[in-house]
Amino acid sequence: MAYAIDFGTSNTVVTRWNSATNQPETLSLEGASVKQAQNPPLIPSLLYVEDAAQSQVVIGQAVRDRGLDVTSDARFFRNFKRGIGADLQGFLPELDGQAIRFEQVGQWYLEQVIQQFQATEPEISQSLTFTVPVDSFESYRLWLGQVAQRSQIEQVRLLDEPTAAALGYGLADQEVLLVIDFGGGTLDLSLVRLAAAQSSQPSTKPLGFILKWGDKDFAQTSGQKNKVAQVLAKAGLNIGGADLDNWILNHFVKTQELSISPVTLRLAERLKIQLSLQTQAQEVYFNDETFDSYDLQLERAQFEEILKQQQFFEKLDGAMGQIVQQAQRQGLELSDVNAVLLVGGTSQIPAVQTWVQTYFDTTKIRSNKPFEAIAQGALQISQNVEVKDFLYHGYGIRYWDRRIKAHNWHSIIRPGQPYPMNKPVELTLGASIEDQPQIELVIGELAGDNAQTEVYFDGDRLITRNLESSATAVKALNDSDAARGIAELDPPGSPGRDRIKVMFSVNQKRFLCITVEDLLTQRTLLSDQPVVQLS
Helix, strand or coil, X not given: CCEEEEECCCEEEEEEEECCCXXXXXXXXXXXXXXXXXXXXXXXXXXXXXXXXXXXXXXXXXXXXXXXXXXXXXXXXXXXXXXXXXXXXXCXXXXXXXXXXXXXHHHHHHHHHHHHHHHHCHHHHCCEEEEECCCXXXXXXXXHHHHHHHCCCCEEEEEEXXXXXXXXXXXXCCEEEEEXXXXXXXXXXXXXXXXXXXXXXXXXXXXXXXXXCCCXXXXXXXXXXXXXXXXXXXXXXXXXXXHHHHHHHHHHHHXXXXXCCXXXXXXXXXXXXXXXXXXXXXXXXXXXXXXXXXXXXXXXXXXXXXXXXXXXHHHHHHHHHHHHHHHHCCCCCHHHCXXXXXXXXXXXXXXXXXXXXXXXXXXXXXXXXXXXXXXXXXXXXXCCEEEEEECCCEEEEEEEECCCCEEEEEEEECCXXXXXXXXXXXXXXXXXXXXXXXXXXXXXXEEEECCEEEEEEEXXXXXXXXXXXXXXXXXXXXXXXXXXXXXXXXXXXXXXXXXXEEEEEECCCCCEEEEEEECCCCEEEEEEEEHHHCC
């Protein structure tokens, strides 16, 4: 039995593969899932901390049912996925003597989801697939693996969300699919070709990207032909439905002097959802304890004007432009796309669908599985589907730039590199002073040029803002005292000769690994060590 979790900014979906029906099915979590006739059972990505010291939390719909999401309480968290691994501007509260970080909040949430399912679905402990945003950094992927390890999951796979969605729509082989995954926190676009494998020989490689705990071998063999999902192009933006909620709320702050609170933010979200179904929306709220009352009305045309003021469609055009450029390098045009798959709640907004129609004929656009396609598609990599992907981020090493008199980054592996890599990149280093005891090297994951995102607090709200900059955004993988030293030199090093050889490669799990050899002693100091795990 295979299981998958699509951990989203707004909602989380858990699925399993039913071997009896040979079909995926979405699971409901008692008390935590929303029960709505028009939607599958979604678990709201909400968390309330009752006791931080004892890790006692409330998650999902239970937070709303108890009214814990409508008070300005530091114990309530929403949109916390956006803060995991981010260089956060601002401070999180201290609760019950515990310093709180978004990684801890996300861990509490996912552990509760997994533990509650383990009570009724014990097989979830054997194999679990997590989906991840296209633009996610290694630190986020490592964090997910650590959550799975703490939950005693024996085997965990990671798969990009839009690639999973392409598999989840269940279209025929030989299709070129464009997935537009627009959820609560991110916009991900991915161009994927689905095809049958060319060889019928049994596969001995792990399917998907597997993180293994202990010594158990999870490689799978099959006499059947594997399907292949080849990623041709991808782009990502740190923008989603949560931003649209904030834009709507800011509109009422300006026009009606509305106060900002969890209640008013929730009302703004409801207005947005209503406007996906009708041209006018209204939300009325009255608190019989505080006597606060709100009557908010918004027309679809006003909402679309708010989006234009935020240059929303220009941002979408920029992401589509990246897809077009990458596709053209492989001889493909947008006209070669067989189907466009819309995924995520934000993709259901009429203005977004109208934007998609400016690029594609309506007969190619499909939007009937906005919430389940990712989680259900993630199950496919346990069903003899092989994924061929490439790096969205590059990697580099930090050096002192004498021209600008500051640290800068030298690229060693560029974006677009297929992985796992067949041939490592080599770098030779020497000592810079006499009797040098070790050689240090700071290695970073490099995002695209002119694409930096700031995450900060505005009161109780977690806000993201895209920044224009000529500098490349970098997430250092090992910039700590314990991790910078990649080679202990024994005997100590001296200037004037090469001392160590460093080999960089990206493995099946999309982690950058290094092997370090001491050229003097002929010893291997590190062997295929994931850089993000050096500390």
